[in-house]
Amino acid sequence: MNSTQRVLIVEDEPLIAMMLEDFLDVLGKNAVATADSVASALAAIGEAEIDAAILDVNLRGGEKSTAIAEALASKNIPFVFASGGSGDSVDERFRDRPMLQKPFTMDGVERALAAL
DSSP, X not given: OOOOOEEEEEOSOHHHHHHXXXXXXXXXXXXXXXXXXXXXXXXXXXXXXXXXXXXXXXXXXXOBTHHHHHHHHHTTOOEEEEXXXXXXXXXXXXXXXXXXXXXXXXXXXXXXXXXX
């Protein structure tokens, strides 16, 4: 069964989120949900069928995506972190996860999802 990979996007910048949605579309993947906060991401995890996720490390208002990573890990859903920085702000428990560097490229997104 070759179903389309369903990806949750957690990104607080609307233009970047839309760009990721476009990249996923071109790559033949389905952006099942886009969230811009911990609360909306956790709601999406509870409601949507998700195969993978792209998590912006730092969200608006000083929120970190750690709680989202914990929820995904508890459901064995693979994810990559996205960051414009070095990844130092990623919780130690998740430093072994793939890191997608900003600014995003389609190749980078494709490689990060393939690494899952």
